[in-house]
Amino acid sequence: MGKQFVRGGICMKKDRESVKKGLSVFLGAVVLFFLSLFISGCFGERVSEQQHPDNPALAPGVSFKDSSSSARRLLERRAIVDRTGTILCISKKDPVKGVLRLRPYRGLMDDVLGYVDRYGRGLEGLEYVYDSFLLSRGKERGTPEPLILSVDKNLQALCKQNLKWQIRRLKARAGTVLLMDVRTGQILVMASLERDARKGQADSGQENLAIKGLVNPWPVMVALAEARKLDERAKERQALENSGIHTGQKAAGKDTENDEEPLIQVKRWHWHSFSEYAGLWTRLDDEELEGLALGPDLLTGLIAVGLGQETGIDLPGEVQGRLPSMLSANVADVISSRASSTPIQLLTAYTALLRNANPPRPRLAKNGNNNSAEEGGDIHRLMHEKTHGLFLSLVGDDSGPSFASYSQGSCRGQKCYQVIGLGSWPADNPKISYISVLFDTKFTPAQRRGTLGKMASLARRGAIALTEQYRFAGSMKAPVDNRFKAAAKTEAHLKIMPDLRGLSVRSALELAGRLGMRIRISGTGMVKSQYPKPGTKVSGKKECVLICGRGPA
Numbered sequence: 001m002g003k004q005f006v007r008g009g010i011c012m013k014k015d016r017e018s019v020k021k022g023l024s025v026f027l028g029a030v031v032l033f034f035l036s037l038f039i040s041g042c043f044g045e046r047v048s049e050q051q052h053p054d055n056p057a058l059a060p061g062v063s064f065k066d067s068s069s070s071a072r073r074l075l076e077r078r079a080i081v082d083r084t085g086t087i088l089c090i091s092k093k094d095p096v097k098g099v100l101r102l103r104p105y106r107g108l109m110d111d112v113l114g115y116v117d118r119y120g121r122g123l124e125g126l127e128y129v130y131d132s133f134l135l136s137r138g139k140e141r142g143t144p145e146p147l148i149l150s151v152d153k154n155l156q157a158l159c160k161q162n163l164k165w166q167i168r169r170l171k172a173r174a175g176t177v178l179l180m181d182v183r184t185g186q187i188l189v190m191a192s193l194e195r196d197a198r199k200g201q202a203d204s205g206q207e208n209l210a211i212k213g214l215v216n217p218w219p220v221m222v223a224l225a226e227a228r229k230l231d232e233r234a235k236e237r238q239a240l241e242n243s244g245i246h247t248g249q250k251a252a253g254k255d256t257e258n259d260e261e262p263l264i265q266v267k268r269w270h271w272h273s274f275s276e277y278a279g280l281w282t283r284l285d286d287e288e289l290e291g292l293a294l295g296p297d298l299l300t301g302l303i304a305v306g307l308g309q310e311t312g313i314d315l316p317g318e319v320q321g322r323l324p325s326m327l328s329a330n331v332a333d334v335i336s337s338r339a340s341s342t343p344i345q346l347l348t349a350y351t352a353l354l355r356n357a358n359p360p361r362p363r364l365a366k367n368g369n370n371n372s373a374e375e376g377g378d379i380h381r382l383m384h385e386k387t388h389g390l391f392l393s394l395v396g397d398d399s400g401p402s403f404a405s406y407s408q409g410s411c412r413g414q415k416c417y418q419v420i421g422l423g424s425w426p427a428d429n430p431k432i433s434y435i436s437v438l439f440d441t442k443f444t445p446a447q448r449r450g451t452l453g454k455m456a457s458l459a460r461r462g463a464i465a466l467t468e469q470y471r472f473a474g475s476m477k478a479p480v481d482n483r484f485k486a487a488a489k490t491e492a493h494l495k496i497m498p499d500l501r502g503l504s505v506r507s508a509l510e511l512a513g514r515l516g517m518r519i520r521i522s523g524t525g526m527v528k529s530q531y532p533k534p535g536t537k538v539s540g541k542k543e544c545v546l547i548c549g550r551g552p553a
Contacts, residue, residue, distance in 0.1 A: 396427025
């Protein structure tokens with residue numbers, strides 16, 4: 001009667017014992033896992049929580065339903081606005097969810113703004129860099145001044161939409177776009193996107209590729225080499241004229257200005273192939289590019305424009321990049337070298353060539369500390385003034401990039417490319433410089449032309465933003481109440497529905513977008529009616545409906 005049934009050659013009694021052992025090991029691992037999470041939360045580490053299912057616009061992991069010191073600290077945290085006063089991030093007290101850190105424009109520039117942790121401290125991005133400023137109340141009365149950014153929200157959205165189109169057109173893995181003020185180095189646009197391989201479409205990523213992505217800086221090397229060659233030829237010609245060689249021609253009555261050969265040979269814009277795996281968009285003649293020699297002397301010039309160095313931008317986690325210890329004279333060797341720079345470093349170096357001076361220090365915040373202001377000091381000219389004018393006429397193009405390039409690489413054993421587009425607007429007197437970088441593309445811009453050309457029109461919008469959309473910040477010496485009139489009533493803007501009737505669709509979207517609700521538009525023209533009605537409280541409402549049409553409201 002002591003028999004034990006056997007199934008498949010294994011005793012059922014031993015089988016039950018092994019199951020019990022496995023279950024006990026699993027439960028022990030689960031207990032240790034939750035215990036580690038509890039300990040890390042108790043000791044107050046800055047842990048980033050990247051998802052929040054209830055409110056996607058909320059800074060991840062931040063919600064307080066009590067009156068703790070953390071909740072008060074978060075509520076006192078200043079708002080973050082763009083150059084026009086549009087609220088990008090603000091703390092708000094909700095009767096149901098408690099104190100929240102809201103972002104009305106989800107996904108627009110989360111990688112730049114950063115996050116705050118559960119204790120109300122800055123964790124990443126600008127929230128981390130300007131943590132002490134955002135938490136300080138200041139000596140002013142009433143609502144303290146917000147952190148003013150140099151970015152433009154509308155321009156950021158347009159550039160991000162164009163970047164998404166570029167990624168889809170060239171089948172890129174990721175990309176980034178930057179727009180910079182040539183004179184001051186202030187950043188108007190900083191956008192990064194990564195392509196979701198599962199959905200096959202671009203989406204906002206958690207990594208800021210503008211300061212962390214690495215590409216080969218050979219297009220800027222070629223631009224600097226051409227600028228130095230142009231400067232040397234201009235000096236040689238000036239020396240010949242000063243020596244009196246052209247005196248006989250002038251005495252004979254010849255027009256030497258018209259008979260002189262140009263300092264550099266140019267032709268129509270075209271793609272020049274350095275090899276089978278790299279190309280450059282330029283108007284330089286092929287003979288000029290084939291005879292281009294970089295050489296070791298160019299390294300000093302590259303260091304002077306800031307390549308291989310940190311730019312000092314007010315964001316954490318900037319990658320430094322690197323330059324080779326010895327620079328080959330052959331462009332093809334430089335393309336295949338391990339030289340690397342971030343997109344912000346490339347744009348800063350190219351901007352230094354455009355302004356013929358020291359590289360600017362890129363900035364995102366207009367206030368917050370004294371380092372935000374434009375830096376002075378001795379100006380080091382990279383080339384002669386007349387040569388600089390010739391260089392601008394050589395690279396200037398109001399309809400497309402000044403330098404665009406592609407170079408072949410390897411992506412998991414498959415052929416792919418890195419694409420860089422550099423440009424400025426306007427061509428004769430650049431005010432805005434821009435860069436577009438696409439990582440791991442399946443196609444080149446030479447195969448699908450027109451991909452990078454639309455950035456010129458966005459740079460033109462950026463130049464307009466410098467002159468016409470600086471109303472909110474104004475002078476830093478103005479009274480606080482006048483400068484920050486919009487930010488002083490942020491709580492009211494987020495609680496009371498404004499009257500949108502009679503406004504254009506664009507103006508209505510601008511005002512209604514600050515409420516953090518979904519906006520649904522019916523018809524075209526001016527706003528005739530709206531829901532919720534003007535003056536009503538919008539707490540708890542998730543949708544705003546605008547009925548548009550022609551004629552009076």
